[in-house]
Amino acid sequence: MFRFLTVLSTVWLVFGCTSVPEGVKPVQGFEADRYLGTWYE
Numbered sequence: 001m002f003r004f005l006t007v008l009s010t011v012w013l014v015f016g017c018t019s020v021p022e023g024v025k026p027v028q029g030f031e032a033d034r035y036l037g038t039w040y041e
Contacts, residue, residue, distance in 0.1 A: 020026070
């Protein structure tokens with residue numbers, strides 16, 4: 001039973017995070033390199 005609930009919870013969480021919420025628009029022209037530093041900073 002515990003295993004079933006664990007699998008069910010995991011599936012529920014994964015499907016809950018797969019889509020963009022309504023009304024949210026992605027940013028156009030986002031420069032990720034500008035915000036990523038180096039690992040030692």
